[in-house]
Every structure is written in C-alpha cells, then in structure tokens.
Amino acid sequence: MRDADRTPRPASPGTERKLGDDSGPGVPDVRKPEGGNELLRRLKKIDPEQAQKYRQRSGE
Amino acid sequence: MNPQIAGLDTEYGISVEARGASSQVEDATEFVRSFPGRAFVGWDYRFESPRQDLRGFQLDRLAVDPLDAEYDAGKSYMPAADLRADRVLENGARFYNDHGHPEFATPECARLDSLVAADLYGERVLLETASAYSAQTCLAVSIYKNNTDFHGASYGSHENYLVDRKLGFQTLFQAVSPMLIARTILCGAGKVGAEAHGSAVYQLSQRADFFVEAANAETLYRRPIFNTRDEPHAPAERFGRLHVISGDANMIPATTARKVGLVKIALGLAEVGEAPKWDFADPVRTMRAISRDETYDFRVELTGRNWTTAYEILESYFAAAERFLELDDELLAVIEDSRTLMVELRNDFDRFARRVDWAAKRKMLEQIQEMEGLSWGDRALQSYDLEYHNIDPEAGLYHALIEMDLVDREFASVAEPDRTRGWVRGLATAKFKPAIDTLGWRAIRFRTSEGPLDVELRPDMLYSAELADAEDVGTFINHLLEAQQGPQS
Incomplete structure (x- = not known):
C-alpha cells in the first residue's frame, strides 16, 4: 500500500486513548494449577510497568 | 467442496x-x-x-x-x-x-x-x-x-x-x-x-x-x-x-x-x-x-x-x-x-482453557493474581497479558504454560506443504532466484534471453509434484505455462 492511499481523519470520540478502564470486581475464584514455579520464575523478570511503556503504531 | x-x-x-x-x-x-x-x-x-x-x-x-x-x-x-x-x-x-x-x-x-x-x-x-x-x-x-x-x-x-x-x-x-x-x-x-x-x-x-x-x-x-x-x-x-x-x-x-x-x-x-x-x-x-x-x-x-x-x-x-x-x-x-468446546465453556472451564487462548490467558492471570496478591484493577496485569504473547520460548508466558502442561501445544506435523501457488513461489525462490526479476502473490516475472516474461500463477489449483524436479528454469517455466492451460476448478 502506498502512502498516497491514505489521508488523516479526525479522532473519533468513541476511541479515546486512555490506558484501559480496567476496574472491575475483586479477585475471582481461582484454583492454583500444578507447576506454578515456571510461571513465577518468568514473572520475576517482567517489568510490571511494561504495558504502560509499550506503545505501537496502528497497523491494519 | x-x-x-x-x-x-x-x-x-x-x-x-x-x-x-x-x-x-x-x-x-x-x-x-x-x-x-x-x-x-x-x-x-x-x-x-x-x-x-x-x-x-x-x-x-x-x-x-x-x-x-x-x-x-x-x-x-x-x-x-x-x-x-x-x-x-x-x-x-x-x-x-x-x-x-x-x-x-x-x-x-x-x-x-x-x-x-x-x-x-x-x-x-x-x-x-x-x-x-x-x-x-x-x-x-x-x-x-x-x-x-x-x-x-x-x-x-x-x-x-x-x-x-x-x-x-x-x-x-x-x-x-x-x-x-x-x-x-x-x-x-x-x-x-x-x-x-x-x-x-x-x-x-x-x-x-x-x-x-x-x-x-x-x-x-x-x-x-x-x-x-x-x-x-x-x-x-x-x-x-x-x-x-x-x-x-x-x-x-x-x-x-x-x-x-x-x-x-x-x-x-x-x-x-x-x-x-x-x-x-x-x-x-x-x-x-x-x-x-x-x-x-x-x-x-x-x-x-x-x-x-x-x-x-x-x-x-x-x-x-x-x-x-x-x-x-x-x-x-x-x-x-467446536461443539465439545461449547459444552466445556459452560461446564469445564479448565479443559476449555487448554485449547482457547482467551481462556488460557484468563486462567493464567487469575493464578498470577493469587500468587502476587493483585486484582483485576491492577495495571500490572496488562503487562502479564502482553507477555503471554511474547514469542520467545524462554521468556513468554504462553510458553510457560506449555512447560507447565496447561495448554495443548501439539498440532499434527505436516509431511509436505500444499502445492499451491505459494509452494511454486517458494520453489522459484529457492531454485531459480537469479532468473527472477520480480515476484508477487500473483505472478513471477522471469528474466529470459528474449526479455522479461510474466508467468501468472494459478490461485485455485494444486500443482504437480514434478514441478520440484525441474532442473533448469526453462523447464520450470514450461511446467507453469502448461498449468495455466489446465482445467479450471
């Protein structure tokens, strides 16, 4: 696709860019599966702020 | 069909x-x-x-x-x-x-x-x-x-x-x-x-x-x-x-x-x-x-x-x-x-979650909440959501679920690819690259002694396996031209 195929449009009021409205109910009923250590090991290496820093251009 | x-x-x-x-x-x-x-x-x-x-x-x-x-x-x-x-x-x-x-x-x-x-x-x-x-x-x-x-x-x-x-x-x-x-x-x-x-x-x-x-x-x-x-x-x-x-x-x-x-x-x-x-x-x-x-x-x-x-x-x-x-x-x-999954979704979420991404990730996030003392309102969950999709087998959380045997990774291996025009495109790339001028979804433009030659690839057919045996680009092109004349599906 060529750049000439596209033109900017004004932002739609329905698609405002705010970090997710992610409030919700409390912790749900969970059952701890076996082998949790591997998940825990990897979690320790993840920056909890990673998603806030992660910005992408829109794709198709 | x-x-x-x-x-x-x-x-x-x-x-x-x-x-x-x-x-x-x-x-x-x-x-x-x-x-x-x-x-x-x-x-x-x-x-x-x-x-x-x-x-x-x-x-x-x-x-x-x-x-x-x-x-x-x-x-x-x-x-x-x-x-x-x-x-x-x-x-x-x-x-x-x-x-x-x-x-x-x-x-x-x-x-x-x-x-x-x-x-x-x-x-x-x-x-x-x-x-x-x-x-x-x-x-x-x-x-x-x-x-x-x-x-x-x-x-x-x-x-x-x-x-x-x-x-x-x-x-x-x-x-x-x-x-x-x-x-x-x-x-x-x-x-x-x-x-x-x-x-x-x-x-x-x-x-x-x-x-x-x-x-x-x-x-x-x-x-x-x-x-x-x-x-x-x-x-x-x-x-x-x-x-x-x-x-x-x-x-x-x-x-x-x-x-x-x-x-x-x-x-x-x-x-x-x-x-x-x-x-x-x-x-x-x-x-x-x-x-x-x-x-x-x-x-x-x-x-x-x-x-x-x-x-x-x-x-x-x-x-x-x-x-x-x-x-x-x-x-x-x-x-x-799909029918089995629709039953499991309502009656056995753990089994459902082995084969559907949204459920596997939800279950994982619930486990993380329990381990880390988080709730759905915590923004860190979006980071863990993102890392589910990290394709690095050593780092991604989806890959952790595989190691933990919490998702079904196995999928039937494929003995050989389908012989679509995509297969032809790959063959041409692998065997005759110096003879190709341009290449796209639809056609290959070959360089020939008589100038550029566009060969349209049939989108709707499976090509003969013999095409892979063509040892020179002339034979390869002839096979493709013959296929163009073949019956329409």
Missing part, C-alpha cells in the same frame, strides 16, 4: 530497547532487513489495489490513524519499496514491514494443518530475525504476537480466503459476518481492560474495541467487522479475496486452525446458498458485548426484538454444513472440536 485456499498475515508487535512508536517504521525496516535466512528481494507491487471496494467502487483515500499522522509529521521516509523491505522466503511466504510492524504472510495453503505449520514457521522467522537484529544493533528486542498496545493502537492478524467472484458482497457479508462475531467465543486471544467504549474487566477479543462499522474497506482506522477491500491478487473477473481483519492473533495452534476452519465452513455454505440467515440488530455492538460478556451467555439481539446466542449461531452453521456440504476430515474435526 473444492480446495479452500487460505493464508494468514500477522503484524507483530515490536519493542526495541530505548526506541518507541515514533521510530517504529524505521526500526521495523531494519528489523526485517536483518532476516538472516535466504530470501528473494524484489516484490511485485503491480497488482495491489487496497482502495478498491467489493461493493463496486473505489475510495479516494484510506484513513490513517491520527496519532500515527502525528508521529509522521515533518518526517521524510525513504521510498516505499525500501521502507517495506520485502523478503520472499523459500517457503513462499512474504516477510516485510507493514506500517511499522514486521509482518509475516504465510504462503497460500489448502489444508488447515499446512496453514498452521506455516504460521508457526513465521514465529521462528521472527525469532531468528530478532536474534540477528540484536546482534547487529546491540539492542534488545521483544516480539509480540498480539493485536494491541493497550493505549488504543491495534495491529492485525488477517485471514485471506480465495473466493469465487460470483459470490459478491451481499452473499459473503450475510454468510460470513455472523460467524466472524460468534466465533469470538472459541477463537479470541483475550485482553485485560478496554481501550474504548467504556470499561471492561477482561475481554475475549483483542480487537473488538476497534470495530466501529459493520462493513467498509478501511483497515487502519474506523475498522469494520467485515472488510470490503477488493484486492484479489488473482484475475478479478473470476476470483475475489475475502480479507478478514476482525480476528485475533493466536498463540495456541489449535485456535488458529479453528479460526480459519470456521470461516471455511461459512464460505462453503455461501457457495451452495445454504448459509444460515442471522440479522443482527447491531453487529458492532454485538461483537463488543460478546467480547465483554462475563456471564458466558453470549446473547445476541436480532432484528424484530428477537434474541439468540453465539452458541446457537455456531450450531446453525454446523448443522447446515453437515447437511449441505461434503466436509473433509479437517472441517469435520473443527465442528466436533
């Missing part, structure tokens, strides 16, 4: 150390150029027509995202072909930079298992390229097979289906749209929170927030559930290409296969004029509501104040398919698997 040819193209998220969205286009170009494998460079853009609409008109322009326009303000990019850095790989795939995302487009495949194998091969291509890119630049890079940055920027995982031109917009729209919406319950990749249209705790779909119309030709902005781009990459008088943009990128191979198989069922029914008829009161609102439905009832409002459910819609396709179609082993398995 004739072979249903399909392909997947996935735009990957890319995160480069100390870089950001404002430099993403240049970074993606350099990333693709770092691909360490053998490839042909010289993509043929002649047949691209993204502004042509299936409804019989052409748009003057396509919209761009306003924030992306801000990133580009005052910038001057290199020529488009250089920026895109197209590589044709030896399996017939296309690997390139699309709007700042490394995109892997599989070769065209007839079978679901071949398509899934090609999609998984794409993950390996991205991993190898990431390793080469990091070695060259000394910058860490993470690659995500997902569809959102949680700030309102979405990127696609598209499906492409070769269809008969005679079907037309109305038939395709009516036959496929209900399936695209209903299949979300079995194919979504899941997402923490919402990026538009109010709040949500956890959604089934990564993409549902971004659809604002039932049908149009846009892909970057004001996206539709049913995309009307009419760019067949084949002779337009006979063929069309259904370009599906409403699905999510899937990590679980069985979910990828199911996503495509369900649309193949809808297309098969469209071809015989027996697709179930569902008139949604508001398709966009319905897709959004299904994605956010925490009750798993998945109620769908129809016109005339009637109601149904996503379960009933899917079952209506399965019943019609069993009655009117000659189903192959793969589509029979898709139906059986």
Whole structure:
C-alpha cells in the first residue's frame, strides 16, 4: 500500500486513548494449577510497568 | 467442496530497547532487513489495489490513524519499496514491514494443518530475525504476537480466503459476518481492560474495541467487522479475496486452525446458498458485548426484538454444513472440536482453557493474581497479558504454560506443504532466484534471453509434484505455462 492511499481523519470520540478502564470486581475464584514455579520464575523478570511503556503504531 | 485456499498475515508487535512508536517504521525496516535466512528481494507491487471496494467502487483515500499522522509529521521516509523491505522466503511466504510492524504472510495453503505449520514457521522467522537484529544493533528486542498496545493502537492478524467472484458482497457479508462475531467465543486471544467504549474487566477479543462499522474497506482506522477491500491478487473477473481483519492473533495452534476452519465452513455454505440467515440488530455492538460478556451467555439481539446466542449461531452453521456440504476430515474435526468446546465453556472451564487462548490467558492471570496478591484493577496485569504473547520460548508466558502442561501445544506435523501457488513461489525462490526479476502473490516475472516474461500463477489449483524436479528454469517455466492451460476448478 502506498502512502498516497491514505489521508488523516479526525479522532473519533468513541476511541479515546486512555490506558484501559480496567476496574472491575475483586479477585475471582481461582484454583492454583500444578507447576506454578515456571510461571513465577518468568514473572520475576517482567517489568510490571511494561504495558504502560509499550506503545505501537496502528497497523491494519 | 473444492480446495479452500487460505493464508494468514500477522503484524507483530515490536519493542526495541530505548526506541518507541515514533521510530517504529524505521526500526521495523531494519528489523526485517536483518532476516538472516535466504530470501528473494524484489516484490511485485503491480497488482495491489487496497482502495478498491467489493461493493463496486473505489475510495479516494484510506484513513490513517491520527496519532500515527502525528508521529509522521515533518518526517521524510525513504521510498516505499525500501521502507517495506520485502523478503520472499523459500517457503513462499512474504516477510516485510507493514506500517511499522514486521509482518509475516504465510504462503497460500489448502489444508488447515499446512496453514498452521506455516504460521508457526513465521514465529521462528521472527525469532531468528530478532536474534540477528540484536546482534547487529546491540539492542534488545521483544516480539509480540498480539493485536494491541493497550493505549488504543491495534495491529492485525488477517485471514485471506480465495473466493469465487460470483459470490459478491451481499452473499459473503450475510454468510460470513455472523460467524466472524460468534466465533469470538472459541477463537479470541483475550485482553485485560478496554481501550474504548467504556470499561471492561477482561475481554475475549483483542480487537473488538476497534470495530466501529459493520462493513467498509478501511483497515487502519474506523475498522469494520467485515472488510470490503477488493484486492484479489488473482484475475478479478473470476476470483475475489475475502480479507478478514476482525480476528485475533493466536498463540495456541489449535485456535488458529479453528479460526480459519470456521470461516471455511461459512464460505462453503455461501457457495451452495445454504448459509444460515442471522440479522443482527447491531453487529458492532454485538461483537463488543460478546467480547465483554462475563456471564458466558453470549446473547445476541436480532432484528424484530428477537434474541439468540453465539452458541446457537455456531450450531446453525454446523448443522447446515453437515447437511449441505461434503466436509473433509479437517472441517469435520473443527465442528466436533467446536461443539465439545461449547459444552466445556459452560461446564469445564479448565479443559476449555487448554485449547482457547482467551481462556488460557484468563486462567493464567487469575493464578498470577493469587500468587502476587493483585486484582483485576491492577495495571500490572496488562503487562502479564502482553507477555503471554511474547514469542520467545524462554521468556513468554504462553510458553510457560506449555512447560507447565496447561495448554495443548501439539498440532499434527505436516509431511509436505500444499502445492499451491505459494509452494511454486517458494520453489522459484529457492531454485531459480537469479532468473527472477520480480515476484508477487500473483505472478513471477522471469528474466529470459528474449526479455522479461510474466508467468501468472494459478490461485485455485494444486500443482504437480514434478514441478520440484525441474532442473533448469526453462523447464520450470514450461511446467507453469502448461498449468495455466489446465482445467479450471
């Protein structure tokens, strides 16, 4: 696709860019599966702020 | 049913150390150029027509995202072909930079298992390229097979289906749209929170927030559930290409296969004029509501104040398919698997979560909440959501679930690829690269002693295995020309 195929449009009021409205109910009923250590090991290496820093251009 | 040819193209998220969205286009170009494998460079853009609409008109322009326009303000990019850095790989795939995302487009495949194998091969291509890119630049890079940055920027995982031109917009729209919406319950990749249209705790779909119309030709902005781009990459008088943009990128191979198989069922029914008829009161609102439905009832409002459910819609396709179609082993398995999953979704969520991304990730996030003392309102969950899609087997959380045997990773291995025109493209790349001038979805332009020779590839057939035995380019070209004259499917 060529750049000439596209033109900017004004932002739609329905698609405002705010970090997710992610409030919700409390912790749900969970059952701890076996082998949790591997998940825990990897979690320790993840920056909890990673998603806030992660910005992408829109794709198709 | 004739072979249903399909392909997947996935735009990957890319995160480069100390870089950001404002430099993403240049970074993606350099990333693709770092691909360490053998490839042909010289993509043929002649047949691209993204502004042509299936409804019989052409748009003057396509919209761009306003924030992306801000990133580009005052910038001057290199020529488009250089920026895109197209590589044709030896399996017939296309690997390139699309709007700042490394995109892997599989070769065209007839079978679901071949398509899934090609999609998984794409993950390996991205991993190898990431390793080469990091070695060259000394910058860490993470690659995500997902569809959102949680700030309102979405990127696609598209499906492409070769269809008969005679079907037309109305038939395709009516036959496929209900399936695209209903299949979300079995194919979504899941997402923490919402990026538009109010709040949500956890959604089934990564993409549902971004659809604002039932049908149009846009892909970057004001996206539709049913995309009307009419760019067949084949002779337009006979063929069309259904370009599906409403699905999510899937990590679980069985979910990828199911996503495509369900649309193949809808297309098969469209071809015989027996697709179930569902008139949604508001398709966009319905897709959004299904994605956010925490009750798993998945109620769908129809016109005339009637109601149904996503379960009933899917079952209506399965019943019609069993009655009117000659189903192959793969589509029979898709139906059986989908029916089992619909029961498990309501009665055995742990089993359901082994084979559906949104459920596997939800279960994982619930476990993380328990381990880390978090709640759904904690923003860190979006980081763990993102890392589910990290394709690095040593770092990604989906891959942790595989190691923990919490998801079904296994998918039938493929002995040999389908001999579609994608296979031909790969053969040409592997064996006769010096003789190729340009190469695209639709044709190969060879250099011959008599000048350039365009050879059109048949989009609808499986080529003879003997083509692989051609030892010289002349014999190869002759085989392709003979195939052009073969019977129409």
